[in-house]
Amino acid sequence: MKVCKFGGTSVASATQIKKVAAIIKEDATRKIVVVSAPGKRFDDDIKVTDLLISLAEASLSGKDAEEELQAVVERYADIAAELGLDHEIAQVIEQDLRDRISQDKENRDLFIDQLKASGEDNNAKLIAAYFSSIGLEAEYVNPKDAGLIVSDEPGRARALPEAYENLRNLRDRKGIVVFPGFFGYSKDGVMMTFARGGSDITGSILAAAIGAELYENFTDVDSVFAANPKIVDQPVEIKRMTYREMRELSYAGFSVFHDEALMPAFQHSVPVCIKNTNNPSAEGTMIVAEREYSNSPVIGIAADGGFSTIYVSKYLMNRELGFGRRLLQILEEEEISYEHTPSGIDDLSVIVRSHQLSPEKEERIIQKCREDLKVDDVHIEHHFAMVVLVGEGMNNTKGLTARATTAISQAGANIEMINQGSSEVSLVFGIKEEDTTNVLRALYKEFFSTTAVLGV
Amino acid sequence: MKVCKFGGTSVASATQIKKVAAIIKEDATRKIVVVSAPGKRFDDDIKVTDLLISLAEASLSGKDAEEELQAVVERYADIAAELGLDHEIAQVIEQDLRDRISQDKENRDLFIDQLKASGEDNNAKLIAAYFSSIGLEAEYVNPKDAGLIVSDEPGRARALPEAYENLRNLRDRKGIVVFPGFFGYSKDGVMMTFARGGSDITGSILAAAIGAELYENFTDVDSVFAANPKIVDQPVEIKRMTYREMRELSYAGFSVFHDEALMPAFQHSVPVCIKNTNNPSAEGTMIVAEREYSNSPVIGIAADGGFSTIYVSKYLMNRELGFGRRLLQILEEEEISYEHTPSGIDDLSVIVRSHQLSPEKEERIIQKCREDLKVDDVHIEHHFAMVVLVGEGMNNTKGLTARATTAISQAGANIEMINQGSSEVSLVFGIKEEDTTNVLRALYKEFFSTTAVLGV
Incomplete structure (x- = not known):
């Protein structure tokens, strides 16, 4: 039994939905289909989710x-008409939206979330x-109805153990x-959305639940x-990679698959395959627990x-x-999570995602460092990028760091930070944002210029 | 006015002490002389400090x-005789030692410390x-009598602010x-010794105090x-280096000068010169606040x-x-300080000096990580070495990391950890102990093979 999840562009139009149907028909084991809201049909198109946000804000x-x-209803009505469906489904959707916008607006975030989730629903x-x-x-x-019970964390809900039992x-x-x-329900029956990439998470939970x-x-x-x-122009395809590799890549800007979405599948040992709705005969990328990595x-x-x-x-x-623990505590008090902490002997840096900072938070952090930690110097710098090299067994490959650092220096960039030594599958470089491209x-040229296909 | 400190080998024998006298005579500004206990006169010799430890343990x-x-007294008596002094000084020393061994032995550590400190005294x-x-x-x-008042921390005392006033x-x-x-006195008048390299610390405190x-x-x-x-065969001499450079080098096994000893001099902007008692006309190495570093x-x-x-x-x-803060707290509860914390995305390593661990501590740490942090995996590995490259402005030199990592990989060693990004003057590599030499x-060959002299 397979679970298939289709992303926004795969279900954006009648043409796309026909492809989905063909894919499902082709393989009788494709029993569970998870769908996103209709995405963009062309570059300047507006996603249904964005139409729904406008609707929520107007309300x-x-x-x-x-x-x-009407803008939302029309999108569905157009798709339905092109698919040869009668007008009933558009009426159902219109009534659903009218019900949603007439609901209690006291909790604004919940109101918006409920309209957003209607896109998938x-x-x-x-x-x-x-x-x-x-x-x-x-x-x-x-x-x-299916019992997808989640934690009470709007916008970042997680499936609870009983959800897996119910969904089975x-x-x-x-x-x-x-x-x-994209969404589930708390024990109290309140709708809760998942984090970014929420439909991937739903698919992963269902795949895990049904085994x-x-x-x-x-x-x-x-x-x-x-x-x-x-x-990078025409980068090589990855045929097979491990969960760990996918996770490390997702983390650093690979948008194909949201990193958190992997967890349920990973924990229940369900292999994942990334495939193309528009070219379903292509093999796609398999994400598995282990792979041979002698090749690259x-x-x-x-x-x-x-x-x-x-x-x-x-x-x-x-x-x-x-000392280090107290510095991290100061950040924790500001609800800032950190990524890396390179250290010298009398120096310590903490690398964080900039969106967590604000001028006020920065000022408080600096003040606490001066007053509570009595540091000699403290300052905050912005506009760094993290570049991550990922590969199983990589850190046991002698000379790999030398190749990477040489490539970076030949690109004319300075290495602001290196973090190597904990993860076996990644090597992280901090550089100035302007040097990223x-x-x-x-690095691509150094490691892939002679490679045809990866992971096999 | 200069403060001169003479280490153990510089005051190990009459011949050496005559050299010290010549050095003091030569420059009228050399007004304060700090001395260690007599060190080894030849390779198999026993230092007076070790004779004193034997005496303490026997008592x-x-x-x-x-x-x-008598073994201790004889060493001093021999030196005194060779210096042409009468027998009185040996009698003073013998009486001092008899007084010390007849003291209260309830606090064993203090008893041993008091005998050890007699070496310098x-x-x-x-x-x-x-x-x-x-x-x-x-x-x-x-x-x-001079008022060298220190914190109440046996074996790792620090001079208190009033000490500087008194010593001035x-x-x-x-x-x-x-x-x-090597020693001072707490506010209660109890003798306290400094950390390793204690005579260097005394000299530094005096230099700072008198300006x-x-x-x-x-x-x-x-x-x-x-x-x-x-x-390394005949490494190049460093003519001039900064406090920061000396400190980072001392930290990682440079035994010439104990890292903590630099603090008082550093804080009071007193330049330090490392010189040779056996060749006082040699320029030595100057340790200063700043230097030009374009050269190397x-x-x-x-x-x-x-x-x-x-x-x-x-x-x-x-x-x-x-998460990271709580991990550091677990180590703190075991009184373990850490050196570096390289991190992956789902991984975190903490590098510590092994002497702080014991099988019991390791077991408790592993248990707490499993139970309190609910980690998926935790393990402890030993026998790593840290290699530190040090130099002002180093981290702004493009390509330097590439040269270092290439040299390491050509030496056939794997880089287990890299820590770069906080200190401007150092770059730390973790390797297996067996690869150190x-x-x-x-690295020496890569960075110094064409350099005649450093820091000028």
């Missing part, structure tokens, strides 16, 4: 939101109706289950590439900007038991 | 310690007597002050070298073994605010 502002509502209803219309035995299943019953359904991605033989994640690329195709030590290179460094120095810092290209 | 065991006592008396005998106006000054009065003494290194123009630290080498001469980005390479790594991994660790030699 919250108290003004007449009829125009915004109504698309699942529409796709289930289409499947039925072409003779596929299929039904829309609501996450609440989906195995026993006779036809195809069409399930909306799927495979979780197929359909997107709009033939495979995961060794580097960002927007920066590096499988991918990713980079992400938006990092800042909090630098402190204090003479004889290393003699002060608890050059460094990515230089 | 504590309750047996007759006359033989051990009695040598200062002897050298002051010799100076007087050759017509130099000189007096022995006791740290208690030494400026007004007419003749030469001969001062024993010396220079702190001359006499040892048995012409200068500080760019690498350990026991590993790397000034020294040091390595030290005896490091362990505590490795933990947990899926989605980076989402858990406070090869790596040091390879």
Whole structure:
């Protein structure tokens, strides 16, 4: 039994949804279909999710939101018409939206979330109706009815253990289950959305719960590439990679698959396959627990900007038991999580994602470092990027760091930070944001210029 | 006014003490002389400090310690006789030792410390007597009388602010002050010893207190070298280096000057000169606040073994605010200070000096990581060495890391850890202990093979 998840571009139009149906028909083991909200049909198009946010905001502002509502309904109605469905499904969706905007608006975030989640929810209803219309035995299943119970954390909910028990019953359904991605319900029955990449998370949870033989994640690329195709020209395809590799790459800006989405599949040993809705015969990228890695030590290179460094120095810092711990505590009090902490003997830097900082927070951190930690110096710098080289067994490959650092220096960039030594599968370089493109290209050239295909 | 400190080999014999006298005579500004206990006269010799430890242990065991006592007295008596002093000084020393061994033995550590400190104390008396005998106006000054008040931390005492005020009065003494290194007194009048390299610390405190123009630290080498001469054949001399450079080098196994000893001089902007008692006309190595560094980005390479790594991994660790802080807290509860914390995305390693661990501590740490932090994996590995490249401005030199990592890989060693990004003057590599010699030699060759002299 397989779980298939289709992303926004895969379900953006009637043409795309027909491809989805063909994919499902082709393989009788594809029993559970998780769908996103309709995405962009073309570059300048507006995603349904964004239309829904406009609708929510218009409603919250108290003004007449009829125009915004019709924009959403029309998108579904157009798709339904092109799919040859009767007008009923559009009426169902319109009524659903009217119900949602007439709900209590006291909790603004919940109100917006409920409208956003309708994007996936109504698309699942529409796709289930289409499947039925072409003779596929299929039904829309609501996450609440199916028992997708999640933690009480709006925007970052996690499935609770009982969710897995409940969802396991989906195995026993006779036809195809069409399930909306992105949200579940708390024990109190309140809708909760997942983090970014929420439909991937839903698919992963379902695959784990039913013990799927495979979780197929359909997107709009033939495979995961060794580097960002927007920066590197025609990067090589990765045929097979491990969960760890995917996770490290996702973390540093690989947008194909959201890193958290891997957890349920990983924990229940369900292999994941990234496939292309527009070219389903392409093999795609398999994400598995283990792989042979003698062929190429590096499988991918990713980079992400938006990092800042909090630098402190204090003479004889290393003699002060608890210094580092107290510095991290100051950040914790500001609810800042950190990425890396390179250290000298009298120096310590903490690298954080810049979006967590604000001028006020920075001022408080600096003041606490001066007053509580009595540092000699403290300052905060911005505009760093992290470049991550990823590959199983990489850190046991002698000379690899030398090749990477040589490539970076030949690209004319200075290495601001190196973090190596904990993860066996990654090597992290801090560079200036402005050097990112050059460094990515230089590293790609160093490690992949003679490689045809990866992970096999 | 200069403070001169003479190390153990510089005051080990009459011949050496005559050299000290010549050095003091040569420059009228050399007003304060800090002395160590007599060190080894030849390779198989026993240092007076070790004779004193034997004496202390014999006394504590309750047996007759006359033989051990005479061994100490004889060393001083021999030196005194060869210096042409009468028997009185040996009698003073013998009486002092008899007083010390008849003291209360309840606090064993204090009893041992008091005997150890007699090595410096009695040598200062002897050298002051010799100076007087050759017509130099000189007096022995006791740290208690001079007001060298320190924190109540046996074996790792630190001078308190009032010590600096008290010691400043030494400026007004007419003749030469001969001062024993290694110890001071708490506010309650209890003798406290300094950390390893204690006589260097005393000299540094005195230099800072009197606002010396220079702190001359006499040892048995012409200068500080760019690498350990026991590993690298005839390493180049460092003519001038900064406090920061010296500190980073001392930390990683450079034994010329103890790192903590630099603090008082550093904080009071007293330049330090490392000179050779056996070749006082050699320029030595100047340690200053700033230097030009365009000439060579790397000034020294040091390595030290005896490091362990505590490795933990947990899926989605980076989402858990406070994870790293709580791990450091577990170590803090075991009174373990850490050196570096390289991190991956789901991994975190803490590098510590192995001597702080024990099988019991390791077991408790592993248990707490499993139970309190709920990690997926935790293990501890030993036998790592840290290799440190040091140089002002080094981290702004493009390509330097590439050269270093290439040299290490060509030496056939794997880089287990890299820490770069906080200190501007150092770059730390973690390697296996067994690779230390090869790596040091390879790095030396890479950075120094064409350099004649450093820091000028």
